[in-house]
Amino acid sequence: MERKTASRRRGDELEQAILDAVWEEFQAVGFSKLTMEGVAKRAGTSKPVLYRRWSSPVDLMIACAANRIPKAESVPDTGSLRGDTIALLTLAHERMRMVGQTAMLSMLAQVSVDPEARKVLIEGIVVNLVKALSGTVYTRAIARGELAGEHLTERLTRLPIDLMRNEFILFGHVSEDAIESMLDEVILPALRARGAKV
Amino acid sequence: MERKTASRRRGDELEQAILDAVWEEFQAVGFSKLTMEGVAKRAGTSKPVLYRRWSSPVDLMIACAANRIPKAESVPDTGSLRGDTIALLTLAHERMRMVGQTAMLSMLAQVSVDPEARKVLIEGIVVNLVKALSGTVYTRAIARGELAGEHLTERLTRLPIDLMRNEFILFGHVSEDAIESMLDEVILPALRARGAKV
DNA sequence: TCCATCAAGATACGGACCGTATCTTGCGGA
């Protein structure tokens, strides 16, 4: 409620202001204490305005996350599949840390009882992340001749981010060592078995 | 409150009755509507009795899950590493379905803000599951000569259940095809790279 | 320029559940 006499916001301007407020509130009080009332207050608006758009704090958080995720981002080209995959895992890790373990789990928990929200989250974020990140890395490796494209399955494409997500969800952090073990003990052997020359 | 005139329960008897009630309530209303009040009512007791032992519905659910998980269970010996691993994944899947996607995610979310509960859940359930199930399978495979024990890392031991958990958490169900792709595209290649003869 | 419309924003409400304090009552041990 900072805007006593300021002008009344509408449409996208309002919506963006609310989603920004969600993020601030999330950073300030954490996900478990993220309430509609708190967000409304911080955004200088009221609950009904929020409820006209989203149906719960988790819904709000999902929209906020979708809003903040960079639309497209690329993994740096390090010259090799191994280097690129490390970069891929590191980037994915950063993305996850931005959201945080608790928020990620809460969003997933919510989504598990709401097929509609599931589409938004899973397809809108998870799948996109995989496509944008893993996609680049593998396309490049195929161009280099390190990888035979026709043997790349969906499972293998998802694998790096799946392993990272699992680790992050369980422990809340992922060490350098963990990344290396995923890479050298699982990902690369699995790729080699499908014809990767690395 | 069915026990109007029945005798007053104490100690372990009471505790077990409460944990049973948690499970019934969970089955009846789902995890998101599992409240202390509801459980107390169903168990024929009252909130303070619950709060003397557990601090929240999630805490209750974690205790209930730990209570219901069979202490030791074994993977059937199918004669081969591949068959055993399928059995392992299937069994892990059944365990997860018993708890359910939502409850599992909610428990993990809770644990992520409570280091004390984390110990109970992660070490008491996750790690035990890995040790009990994967342990058996790998020990057997080593005895058969299919696997070189000294090359087995912690990551590889965890791998099957990690993959299964990730799949279950994302989609809430795991198909036969999914199990096979985990096995043939990831797990077995990773094991072969460490000297498995399969 | 003025007005009709519509959403923003304020306020209030019943309800669910939380977490705790207080009290009584039955059980079990000494």
Added chain:
DNA sequence: TCCGCAAGATACGGTCCGTATCTTGATGGA
């Protein structure tokens, strides 16, 4: 037999939910 202790009942203030109602400001069309 009686004492101590925990079970169980009840009540309370508090927070947040989700909605209904009302006022007010912005916008677009005549």
